[in-house]
Amino acid sequence: MPAVGIVIGDGNREYPGKLTLYVTMTCIVAAMGGLIFGYDIGISGGVTTMESFQKEFFPSVYEKQKNDHESNKYCKFDSIPLTLFTSSLYLAALCSCVVASYVTRAFGRKLSMLLGGVLFCAGALLNGFATAVWMLIVGRLLLGFGIGFTNQSVPLYLSEMAPYKYIGALNIGFQLSITIGILVASVLNFFFSKIPGGWGWRLSLGGAVVPALIITVGSLILPDTPNSMIERGRFKQAETKLRKIRGVDNVEDEMDDLIAASEASKLVEHPWRNLLQRKYRPHLTMAILIPSFQQLTGINVIMFYAPVLFQTIGFGNDAALMSAVVTGLVNVGATVVSIYGVDKWGRRFLFLEGGLQMLISQVAVAAAIGAKFGVDGNPGVLPKWYAIVVVLFICIYVAAFAWSWGPLGWLVPSEIFPLEIRSAAQSVTVSMNMIFTFIIAQVFLMMLCHMKFGLFIFFAFFVAVMSVFIYVFLPETRGVPIEEMNQVWRSHWYWSRFVDGDENGRVEMGKVH
Secondary structure, three states: OOOOOOOOOOOOOOOOOOOOOOHHHHHHHHOOHHHHHHHHHHHHHHHHHOOHHHHHHHHHHHHHHHHHHHHHHHHHOOOOOHHHHHHHHHHHHHHHHHHHHHHHHHHHHHHHHHHHHHHHHHHHHHHHHHOOOOHHHHHHHHHHHHHHHHHHHHHHHHHHOOHHHHHHHHHHHHHHHHHHHHHHHHHHHHHHHHOOOOOHHHHHOOHHHHHHHHHHHHHOOOOOOOOHHHHOOOOOHHHHHHHHOOOOOOHHHHHHHHHHHHHHHHOOOOOOHHOOOOHHHHHHHHHHHHHHHHOOOHHHHHHHHHHHHHHHOOOOHHHHHHHHHHHHHHHHHHHHHHHHHHHOOOOHHHHHHHHHHHHHHHHHHHHHHHHHOOOOEEEEEEEEOHHHHHHHHHHHHHEEEEEHHHHHHHHHHHHHHHHHHHHHHHHHHHHHHHHHHHHHHHHHHHHHHHOOOOOHHHHHHHHHHHHHHHHHHHOOOOOOOOHHHHHHHHOOOOOOHHHHHOOOOOOOOOOOO
């Protein structure tokens, strides 16, 4: 991944520019890449609770539903094909990351977004018209390839188009578009499930065509970024475009630094080998652990399988889908809180507060489910107040994630990687996120069957571990320019022993003509 405009030369200079209507509209269109990701997360869990869908593709799950009085509620959704339907997407996204990274770098962000939109559109159509399980799985794989391309290109595009001081907010704005996609999908699932004839699931799955077409058409009309133009040697056009998106004429400093960054990135021959050097130990540690911990919070268990989970603990199908809508609303609202507070309260505060809130909520949910369901999974009649309590604590948990580990799990790694290892380190971050998302999505229903309410204690344990890790090992990165990050590591009680005392890792930007 080439350098973007957030790398500045002397640690004090800021680029002039404002958030123009032009760049705002451009970023809104580009952020639709997050919408397709969120739509898929929200739609898949709701569809798997629709009886007509189960009957056609997963009859064993349907039979368990029909014989509910004889089944352990913890195990009634345990089905390898059902979990493969959900998790296959993330395996495909993992595989496409490498190709997407090359396409984005060599051919530009627009082409990568276009390919992502086309692949996602093809997958949505195949799923919408599916008549066999293999069509569902192939469709999910195509969706995954599409998400791999859009997740690689859209955040980079947003960072390059945004004025320097708005990069952080727009980064979380991408996360906001994901949460909106989840919410929209949950609402559509609720209404499509009521369509007579049992074909509403086709609209739910096929409806992904709409956000896919938006990003596909949008990629054709979006302007190229100045960074991408510079990489192709189109310096005059890049300078003209930079003036337009910044809304000012004085862009010489930023233009010079972008050219210098592009030239410097071309000199890096072995970014993977560089990443393994001792002085990059803190960066590699964060690139691996932060995205891994993000998934071990258990959030995707809630967002993928919220309707399944609510149905498992005794809600009716309609109530389960409506509860997923409620958690989707909470997710969106709390992400807005993060946009407001990330530069006001700092990263560490949000990480730690969110971790404590998630820990308390997960223990409370485990206690509530354990008290009613025990280990045999047969609770008898569930009172209304019980359902309200469970939904309340799950909403508290979702809110905590949405203003902490959700956006910061992507934002913080993007802030700490110096230019010479940024491509390799970002690839590690994305890959680790997809690996753990795939694993957890694949084994969750099996774990629910065998661990029962203890599954929430399992995730609570990791929330405690990751909170301690953040408290001990992650320095505050708020307001630190990327080229000054080495100073942060050198002043840290632990990481200082790995980071050299000189200016290694810092790239000075000068005039390049």
